[in-house]
Each structure stands twice: as C-alpha cells, then as structure tokens.
Amino acid sequence: MREVMRTVTTEEVRDALREVLDPEYPISLVDLGLIRGIEVVGNRADIKLTYTCMGCPAMDMIQEDVEERLLQMDGIDKVEIEVVWPTWSKNDITPLGKKQLKQVGVV
Amino acid sequence: MSERPEGTEAVAPGRGAQSEFLVDNDDALAALVNLIAVIGDNEYFLGRRVSEWADAGPLLESTAACAAITQDKLGHSRAIYPLLEELPWPKAPTGLQGEIDRARRYSVSFLDDPLPSWSNVVAALALVGPAVNVVLEAVENSRYEALARRAHRILDEERLTSAYAEGLVRQIAYEERGRKLLQERVNELLPEMLCWFGPEGEFGIEALKAEGLTSMGNEEMRQRYLDRIAPLLQGCGIEVPVERNESEGRWEYGELPWKEWNQLQRRLERS
Numbered sequence: 001m002r003e004v005m006r007t008v009t010t011e012e013v014r015d016a017l018r019e020v021l022d023p024e025y026p027i028s029l030v031d032l033g034l035i036r037g038i039e040v041v042g043n044r045a046d047i048k049l050t051y052t053c054m055g056c057p058a059m060d061m062i063q064e065d066v067e068e069r070l071l072q073m074d075g076i077d078k079v080e081i082e083v084v085w086p087t088w089s090k091n092d093i094t095p096l097g098k099k100q101l102k103q104v105g106v107v
Numbered sequence: 108m109s110e111r112p113e114g115t116e117a118v119a120p121g122r123g124a125q126s127e128f129l130v131d132n133d134d135a136l137a138a139l140v141n142l143i144a145v146i147g148d149n150e151y152f153l154g155r156r157v158s159e160w161a162d163a164g165p166l167l168e169s170t171a172a173c174a175a176i177t178q179d180k181l182g183h184s185r186a187i188y189p190l191l192e193e194l195p196w197p198k199a200p201t202g203l204q205g206e207i208d209r210a211r212r213y214s215v216s217f218l219d220d221p222l223p224s225w226s227n228v229v230a231a232l233a234l235v236g237p238a239v240n241v242v243l244e245a246v247e248n249s250r251y252e253a254l255a256r257r258a259h260r261i262l263d264e265e266r267l268t269s270a271y272a273e274g275l276v277r278q279i280a281y282e283e284r285g286r287k288l289l290q291e292r293v294n295e296l297l298p299e300m301l302c303w304f305g306p307e308g309e310f311g312i313e314a315l316k317a318e319g320l321t322s323m324g325n326e327e328m329r330q331r332y333l334d335r336i337a338p339l340l341q342g343c344g345i346e347v348p349v350e351r352n353e354s355e356g357r358w359e360y361g362e363l364p365w366k367e368w369n370q371l372q373r374r375l376e377r378s
Contacts, residue, residue: 054264055182085186085260 008075010038013045016073020065023058027100029066033092036084044078045070052088059083128193128251135318136196138311139251142242142321144200144213145373147187149239150261151203152218153231154180159221160228169225169275176232176268183261190253215303216374217296229279230292232272234300234336240265241304241332245323254320273339280343290345297347299375301360302368304329309370333358 017035018028029035029049037048047066051059067079093101130136158177164170188202201209212219215235222228243258243265279285305312305325315321323331333349337358340347349360367375 053179053182054186054260055178055180057178085257087260087263 006075008040008043008045008073010040012073013038013040013047013070013076016069017047017066020062020069023061023065025101025106026104027093027097029062031094031097031100033088033094033097034062036086037082040076043076044080045073045076046080046082048082048084050084050086050088054085127195128253129195130251130318130320132314132318134311135314135320136194138315139254139320140191140194140196140199141213141311141371141373142246142315143187143190143194143254146239146242147184147191147202148213149215149218149235150180150187151184152206152212152214153235153239154178154184155206156218156222156231157228160225164228165225172271173228176271179264179268183257183264186257186261187254190257193253211372212374213372214374215296215299216377217299219377224288226279226285226288226292229272229275229289230296232268233276233339234293234296236265236268236272237335238300238303238332240269241323241328241335244331245321245328248322250319276339276343276345280345286344289343293340293345293347298364300332301329302363302365302375303373304332305370305373306365306368329360330357333360 014030014035017038018030020029021027022029022032022034025032032052034050034052035047036050037046039046047070049063049066051062056062063081063083066081070076070079090098130139154177157173157180161170161174161177164173184203191199191202200211200213203209217227217231217235222231240262243262246254247258247262249255249258276289279289307324307326309325312321312325316324337347337349337351349358351357352359364375367377369376
C-alpha cells in the first residue's frame with residue numbers, strides 16, 4: 001500500500017518553533033517575535049525570520065536550529081528560511097516572553 | 108508575536124527571496140545599483156575602521172562602543188549587499204566580506220586606511236554616519252520596497268549610534284587640544300562629505316527621483332546633512348566653512364573640489 005505523508009499545519013510548525021530558544025535569552029524565537037511568516041507547501045516549511053538587530057552574530061546558529069527542529073517533524077523534509085527586515089522592538093515580544101525575560105532579570 | 112502581516116521582504120544574508128526588481132529606465136537602474144553599492148561600502152568600511160579601535164578606545168566604554176558600532180555597521184552592509192544580486196544589471200559590484208574582495212571601492216577616501224587617531228574615529232562617526240543616514244532617509248519610501256524596508260530598519264538602529272557620535276564630538280571638543288584635533292579632521296573630511304551628495308541636478312539622482320526610487324535631490328540631501336552637522340560642530344567651537352542664509356533658508360558652502368570628485372565611486376581622488 002502506498003504510504004501517504006501527513007500534511008503539517010502552520011500552527012504545528014509554530015508550536016515546534018516554540019521549542020527553539022534564542023541563543024542569548026531563554027525564550028523561544030516565537031516569543032521573541034522573530035518568526036514573521038510560516039507557510040507549509042507540501043512537505044516544505046517556508047519560514048520568514050528576522051533578528052533583534054541587523055548585526056546579530058548568531059544568525060547562522062539560529063537558522064540551523066530552526067532547520068534542525070523542523071526537519072524532526074513528521075511530514076516536513078525541507079525547510080526554506082528567508083530573512084526579512086521589518087522593524088523589531090520589545091513590543092514584538094509576546095506577554096509570555098516578557099514574563100520569562102522578567103524571571104531572568106531582563107526587561 | 109505581533110499580528111503584523113506575514114512579511115514579504117526579500118533577501119537575507121546568504122538566503123534570499125531571489126525576486127528580481129524591474130526598472131524600465133536603464134539610467135535609473137544604473138544609479139540604483141551604484142547607490143546600493145555606495146551605501147553598502149560606506150557602512151562596511153565605517154564598521155571596519157571603527158573595529159580597529161575596538162581594543163584601543165581612550166576609555167573602556169568607548170572601546171566597548173566601538174565593538175557594538177562595528178557589529179551594527181557590518182550587519183547593515185550584510186543586509187544591503189544582497190540587493191545587488193536582485194537587480195538585473197550585468198556585472199553589478201559584489202558585496203564585501205573582506206577589505207580586498209573588490210579592487211574598486213565605493214566608499215569615501217577618508218575610510219581607505221586604518222584611522223590613525225581617535226579624532227579620526229570621532230570625525231568618521233560624526234560626519235560619515237549622518238551622511239549615509241541622509242541617503243537612507245531619501246530611500247526610506249522608495250518604491251523598491253526591499254531597499255526601503257532595510258533603510259527604515261537601519262535608521263531605526265542608527266538612532267543610538269547618532270546620539271553617541273554627537274556625544275563624542277562634545278566630549279573631544281570640550282578641551283582645547285581635542286577641539287584642535289577635531290578641527291583638523293573636519294577640515295580634511297568635510298569637503299569630501301559635501302561632494303558626496305553629488306553636484307546639483309546630477310543625472311543619476313534625477314533619474315532615481317523620476318522613477319520614485321528616491322525622494323531627495325542632491326542639494327536637498329546636502330542641505331539636510333548640513334542642518335544636522337553644522338549646528339553641532341559650531342556649537343562645540345569647531346569652525347565650519349558654511350554660512351546660514353536665513354533669507355533663503357539654506358546653507359552656503361562656497362566652492363567644492365569637484366575636479367577631484369569621482370562620480371562613480373563617490374569619493375575624492377586624493378593626490
């Protein structure tokens with residue numbers, strides 16, 4: 001019988017990205033407001049990602065972490081990351097992210 | 108995460124959207140490619156030169172600031188350079204990762220060599236940085252959205268650096284010796300920076316304006332630049348060879364050294 005690959009939803013991808021932490025602060029990329037777009041096309045996840053600053057030294061590391069986590073998902077076998085440059089400010093951090101940062105003495 | 112629309116901005120360092128931007132007017136396209144190379148190279152070399160003071164500033168705080176400014180400037184150049192690959196222009200300049208990656212530089216000659224003194228660093232931050240920012244303001248509403256978004260983001264990040272650079276000017280000019288050194292640097296650099304915006308009515312800039320790719324002409328940018336730097340310098344006791352013509356609402360700056368001006372690379376040819 002032919003195996004049918006399951007279709008992953010964007011929300012499932014977003015939930016997976018909640019497990020990818022910023023290398024500097026112990027909060028997820030989602031809660032830090034860095035994920036600016038998620039689209040699932042077949043078995044490919046297209047991610048739009050920004051950074052807290054344009055000179056972020058951890059760009060490659062973060063992209064590798066995103067790719068590694070999403071490729072663990074059943075139904076995703078390719079990840080395309082596009083870096084985008086909208087403005088980023090602390091207003092983009094989610095309430096949960098702000099709470100987590102406060103717990104570690106940031107914000 | 109804020110509920111802003113999912114992004115449509117293009118290009119990342121190394122991973123871009125690869126969407127080609129089309130401009131019908133070849134003159135405007137050539138000027139756009141040049142403008143992007145000029146912004147990228149000046150950001151790159153300003154970052155590079157400041158980085159050489161990231162272990163040698165006069166104070167621990169200024170040394171740390173040099174490292175932070177370097178990180179910003181190199182990041183800005185890395186965000187700008189990939190746009191050169193999007194534009195349908197044969198043999199566009201490549202982005203720089205290293206100082207000698209490309210023989211032709213599109214940066215001001217003041218940044219050619221390592222800055223020999225702290226007064227050079229202050230002058231570079233106080234005079235080159237604001238000039239680049241004026242050009243970024245001119246393209247902040249460009250119909251080339253990928254450039255406009257980057258310009259907006261860079262200007263957002265630049266606010267702190269601009270305030271810091273103004274503080275450095277006040278700090279170094281506070282004592283007579285520092286003021287004298289900064290005066291020498293201003294005398295050396297200002298003519299190049301005033302030329303940097305190009306002669307009034309420059310063909311390429313006019314083509315960019317006509318295509319909605321930039322909002323300001325040469326003279327408008329130069330006047331805006333002088334609005335920003337002249338009062339600060341003069342207020343600190345630095346003599347600036349410009350005069351405010353209040354009746355016409357503009358700065359008069361006399362003759363500029365256009366004979367030494369390299370229009371393509373936007374720099375003075377130093378003999």
